[in-house]
Amino acid sequence: MFEGLALQPGTRVRVMQQMPQVAQVWTTAVEGVVVRWRQAKTGSWFAHAHQDRLWLDRLELRKDDGELVTLNLDRYSVIDAA
Helix, strand or coil, X not given: CCCXXXXXXXXXXXXXXXXXXXCCEEEEEEEEEEEEEEEXXXXXXXXXCHHHCCEEEEEEEEXXXXXXXEEEECCCCEEEEC
């Protein structure tokens, strides 16, 4: 999904995410240092996937002010080296 970009801890990235709406698209961006990237299962009982869970790509970032942010990555996520 994010070929060519090493999401290793300590890497500074900018993540832009889009949330499509009916008549518009909401866009947000977060910049920080990668703490961890992983695939984690949700508690979604309706997913009907492996072990009845939906697996999501999750990226944990530390922003410049120290705040920790967990992002669920999807097809609308764009990650660039910052």
